[in-house]
Amino acid sequence: MSYRKGSKVWVEEKGEGWVEAEVVEAKDRSAVVVLTSQRKKISVLPEKLLPRDTDENLGGGHVDDMTKLTYLNEPGVLYNLKRRYALNEIYTYTGSILIAVNPFTRLPHLYNEYMMEQYKGVQLGELSPHVFAVADASYRAMLNDSMSQSILVSGESGAGKTETTKLIMRYLTYVGGRAVLDDRSVEQQVLESNPLLEAFGNAKTVRNDNSSRFGKFVEIQFDTSGRISGAAIRTYLLERSRVVQITDPERNFHCFYQLCASGKDAELYKLGHASTFHYLNQSKTYELEGINNEDEYWKTKRAMDIVGISRSDQDAIFRTLAAILHLGNIEFSPGKDSDSSKIKDSTSNFHLQMTATLLMCDPDVLVSSLCTRSIHTNEGIIIKELDCAAAAANRDALAKTVYARLFDWLVENINKSIGQDVDSKAQIGVLDIYGFESFKHNSFEQFCINFANEKLQQHFNEHVFKMEQEEYKSEKINWSYIEFIDNQDMLDLIEKKPIGIIALLDEACMFPKSTHATFASKMFRNLSSHPRLEKTKFSETDFTISHYAGKVTYQTDSFLEKNRDYIVAEHCNLLSSSRCSLVSGLFSSLPEESLRSSYKFSSVASRFKQQLQALMETLSSTEPHYVRCVKPNSVNRPQLFENQSVLHQLRCGGVLEAVRISLAGYPTRRTYAEFVDRFGVLVPELMFGSHDERALTEAVLEKMKLNNFQLGRNKVFLRAGQIAILDVRRAEVLDNAARRIQSCFRTFAARKEFVKTKKASISIQAYCRGCFARKMYKIRRETAAAIILQKHARRLLLQRNYHEACSAALLIQSCIRGFIARRYFSAIREQKAALVIQSFWRKRKVAMLFQHYKQATIAIQCAWRQKLARRELRKLRMTANEAGALREAKNKLEKKLDDLTLRLTLERRMRAAGEETKLVEISKRDKIIETLSAECAAAKLSARSEHDKNLILQRQLDDSLREISMLCSNKILKAEEEKENSNLKNIVESLSEKNSLLETELSTARKNSDDTMEKLKDVEGKCTRLQQNLDKLQEKLTNLENENHVLRQKAFSITPKPLPEKFANSISLTNSEQKRTFVRFLLTQVGYLQCFILFF
Structure with a gap:
């Protein structure tokens, strides 16, 4: 095909697969220069390019059906999917094939009941592509044509096959369901079979957290009115090896982890965490993100209830699962002989006992079945001991067999519970099976999976080509048979007898001494000439097959082991005798001829081939619909599209093969x-x-x-390529027409532009003049407005200043009035305080004088009494004739003197307490002196009376003692008198000392009173001076109040008027000077206040 400059093309690139490009130079037929979307110029051969649709042709950059592409080629299909995926348009048609790209995020608006109602009864293609549209098309075709339909869902792991299958089944139960649904309806049982089979048949792999490890074909049967009347499930190629062997980060089947997290049920079966079991701890992944194993366990039990599995059977199922886990923890150690084995330790023995208990069988028989083999010969039965490795392999074989049979039993019971409608005339089958797989290491499972995909691809090719021919017939065109790549030779290589790969593999498995090397050598010897089979360069046992999707290299290391499905007689006999009905039902008794050997061989590949043949026969009797699921990236992230990965899946899924078949006809x-x-x-x-x-x-x-x-x-x-020739010629015609139109249009445009420019210039001139006039008018109006604004602004400023001055004056006046009032109040209070102080001082002064005179009087009285007492004492000495009376008088006087002495000491102590208590002490002393004077007077009277008595007694004594010697009496009297005189002298001296002390105290009190009088006189002088200053300030305050009153009256009586300019400055200056004057006045007043406070 030839390309011209500007042609839109696809160019192949190593990293991206294909990239958009445009031809910028066509040198000759041998080279073309293109500019890629990355702005790179490269030279390529024309045959390396593919034509590309423009965005205008696609109508928005993408189409919902690949057949609408003008150029239906590999990059066109790839980039159309990529553009739609970026818009969350995950579904695209390729004719009748639906391509579903996994969004890796939830899109609930696509799958709600409203969407199901929208697609109900709508012709395929009227609405945007959707899995509901394919399901509805199959349902309507079944009703209208009374013909069974099938929907084939395929894709690699993680592409969304299981979810797509569940959506199809959900839609079919919606349109074919009954009006009232209960938990045990057929529709509910069909839907709930999905989570149940997922628990027992799905596991986490490297690519997918919920990968189906088995193929599934669900047949949903309908009655004549289109209602669901029954269903059946068929399963294919369960990955049995996963039960005993997993790699990190993969997991075993979900049901084991659910059972370990089931709480009380796990305790019932003596189960711990998943990490404690050998079949589960080979990988360190025990949990899935966003999944709770315990919740999933109860969902699985609910699904069992809905599909009709009894509680006793449920208990038996979980007992069997727990037994498999305990079985995996049984370890072996060498026995007495080197080729024998025994249970390793107490831990292994515990798990052995638990396995036997859960399976309800004899533990000794279980040990024997694991560690020995019995061979039946003509001579009898030979017991063969097994070494540790063989015993472990035997243990794993038992676990795989029990789980595989349990899975088959589960599927069989689901089918029995749902029930099949034998009278159904039509059905819809949904096939969910592995997609084509090609890894670095491909084993027996990949071989079987790719064999199944080859079968499905052959069916797909026949169907697509048939549809093409039917359209040709309906349009009544002349056509001849078109050759297309048929993969029948590929199928013959795998399944043909007697030298197909499966036949050779079964033959090798029948011989115990065969190895993978002998199998590989025999295969190469018999099939070396086959064009689809190649021998690898670096391995003698690996082989490569050219599949429709590409070459795949298989490693034969475990082909023989995985193809052998041995039924060990000891295992069968052990479990068939179990007391658990479910376990014994899984293993029926072996026929007599099988007892001759301990092993009964069954080929997994041959059984899978038979299942595929039955499936193909079923599909051939139905009208197929295809859904190809695509995984956009390998990291399971939304909005990430890996071109190379998607391109590989399109090739493996047969989408590009369908495109190629279409290109073989009239695409x-x-x-x-x-x-x-x-x-x-x-x-x-x-x-x-x-x-x-x-x-x-x-x-x-x-x-x-x-x-x-x-x-x-x-x-x-x-035919392919014809539309491109038409597009090239159309582009040339349009280019010539465009150039002619451009020249005419340029002339017309230039003339039109000139006229337009002339009119525009006139309009611009008029507009400019108008703008200038409007601008001048605006300037003048703004000038006048500015003058008016300035006038009002000046008035407002002056008025504001005036009001501020008035407010300031009022504030100053109020402050001054308050200050003067407070000062006046303070002066009055101080005057009153001075009067009180003066009155108290005068009172104090008079009281002190009174006390002074009183003390002096008392001192004089005391001195006078002392003198009288002495005089009387002399008289008494001279006249006393009787000693008793004198002694009594003397004792009384001594007592009085002691009292006086005590009182004087008390008065001295009281004086020391302070001036405040002097008045009280003086009053007390006055009272004491009064009492003393009264007592002295009484003593004087008593002394006189005693004197009189003494005179009388003396006279009597003189009369009675005249006769006594005067000398003796005189001597006695003289001695006594001398003693009395000495005592009296001492008393007088003490009294004189007391008087002297009282006189010194009186003198100091007089001095203190003189000092206080002088201070009082000074305070009185200061008070008079303060009173004079207060009078002066009062006069000033009254004058200021009168002036403020006059100013206020003037301010309120005279309205403000605009002042002449010559007074404007003087007013403003006067205002500032008034402020300064007021500040000076305040400072002077503050000074007066400070002086006033200091003065006080």
């Missing part, structure tokens, strides 16, 4: 109206005539001298 087809609308420009002379669209189409094709086309009833069919 490009257009209705006559569409063709004429696009290519009618090639025959302009006929466009305006009365020709019909078919004639115009034929005229275009004849003018272009194209031969590879067919004219149908409503469409024109073109």
Whole structure:
């Protein structure tokens, strides 16, 4: 194909697969220079390029059906999916095939009941692509044609096959369900079978957290009214090896982890955490993100309830699962002989006992079945001991067999519970099976999976080609049989007898001494000439098969082991005798001829081939619908599209093969109206005539001298590449027309531009003049407005200043009045305090004088009394005749003197307490002196009376003692008198000392009173001076109040008027000077206050 400058093309790139490009230079037929979307210029061969649709042709950059692409090729399909995926449009048609790209995020708006109702009964293609549309198309075809349908869902692990299958089943139960649903309806049982089979058949792999490890074909049966009447499930190729062997970060089947997290049920079966079991701890992944194993366990039990599995059978199922886990923890150690074995330790013995208890069998028989083999010969039975490795392999074989049979039993019971409608005339089958797989290491499982995909691809090719031919027939065009790549030789290589790969593998498995090396050598020896089989360069046992999706290299290391499905007689006998009905039902008794050997061989590959053959027969009797699931990236992230990975999946899924088959016929087809609308420009002379669209189409094709086309009833069919030739010629015609139109248009545009420019210049001039006039008017108006604003602004400023001055004056006046009032109040209070102080001082002064005179009087009285007492004492001495009376008088006087002495000491102590208590002490002393004076007077009276008595007694004594010697009496009297005189002298001296002390105290009190009098006089002088200052300030305050009153009256009586300019400055200066004057006045007043406070 030739390309011209500007052609849109696809160019192959190593990292991206294909990239968009545009031809920038066509040198010759041997090289073309293109500019890629990364702005790189490269030179490539024309045959390395593929034509590309422009965005205008696609109508928005993408189409919902690949057949609408003008150029239906590999990069066109890839980038159309990529653009739609970026818009969350995950579904795209390729004819009748639906391609579903996994979004890796929830899109609930796509799958709610509203969406199911929208697609109900709608023709395929009327609405946007959706899995509900495919499900509805199959349902309507079944009702209308009374023919069974099938929906084949395929794709690699993680592409979303299981979810797509569940959505299809959900839609079918929606449209085929009954009005009232209960928990045990057929529809509910069909839906709940999905989570149940997922628990026992799904596991985490490297690519997918919920990968189906088995194939599934669900047949949903309908009655004549389109209601679901029954269902059946078939399963294929369960990955049994996963039970005993997993790699990190994969997991075993979900049901084991659910059971370990089941709480009380796990305790019942003596189960711990998943990490404690050998079959589970080979990988360190025990939990899945966002999944709770305990919740999933109860969901699984609920699903069992809904599908009709009894509680006793449920208990038996979980007992069997727990037994498998305990069985995996049994370890072996060498026995007495080197080729024998025994249970290793007490821990292994505990797990052995638990396995026997859960399986309800004899533990000794279980040990024997694990560690020995019995061989039946003509001579009898030979018991063979097994070494540790063989015993461990025997243990794993038992675990795999028990789990596989339990899974088959579960599927069988689900089918029995749901029930099949034998009277059903039509059904819809949904196939969920592995997609094509090609890894670095490909084993027996990949071989079987790819064999199944080869079978399905053959069915797919036949169906797609058949649809093409039916359309050709409906359009009544001439066509001949078109060859396409048939993979029958590939199928013969695998399954043909007697030298197919499966036949050779079964033959090798029948011989115990065969190895993978002998199997590989025999395969190469018998099939070396087959074009699809290759021998690898670096391994003698690996082989490569050229599948439809590409070459895959298989490693035969474990082919023989995985293909052998031995039934060990000891295992069968052990478990068939179990007391658990479910376990014994899994293992029926072996026939007599099988007892001759301990092993009964069954080929996994041959059984899978038979299942596939039955499946193909079923699919051949149905009308198929295809859903190809695509995984956009390997990291399971949304909005990430890896071109190379998707391209590989499209090739493996047969999508590009379908495109290739379409290209083998007439891939490009257009209705006559569409063709004429696009290519009618090639025959302009006929466009305006009365020709019909078919004639115009034929005229275009004849003018272009194209031969590879067919004219149908409503469409024109073109071979691959013909539409590109038409597009090139159409582009040339449009280019020539565009240039002619451009020249005419430039002339017209230039003339129009000149006229437009002239009119515009006139309009601009008029507009400019108007703008200038409006601008001048605006300036003048703004000037006048500015003058008015300035006038009002000046008035407002002056008025504001005046009001501020008035407010300041009022504030100053109020402050001054408050200050003067407070000062006046303070002066009055101080005057009153001075009067009180003066009155108290005068009182104090008079009291002190009184006390002074009183003390002096008392001192004089005391001295006078002392003198009188002495005089009386002399008289008494001279006249006393009786000693008793004198002694009594003397004792009384001594007592009085002691009292006086005591009172004087008390008065001295009281004086020391302070001046405040002097008045009280003086009053007390006055009272004491009064009492003393009264007592002295009484003593004087008593002394006189005693004197009189003494005179009388003396007279009597003189009369009675005259006769006594005067000398003796005189001596005695003299001695006594001398003693009394000495005592009296001492008393007088003490009294004189007391008087002297009282006199000194009186003198100090007089001095203190003089000092206080002088201070009082000074305070009185200061008070008088303060009073004078207060009078002066009062006069000033009254004057200021009078002036403020006059100013206030003037301010309120006179309204403000604009002042002449010559007074403006003086007013403002006067205002500031007034402020300064007021500040000075305040400072002087503050000074006066400070002086006043200091003065006090």
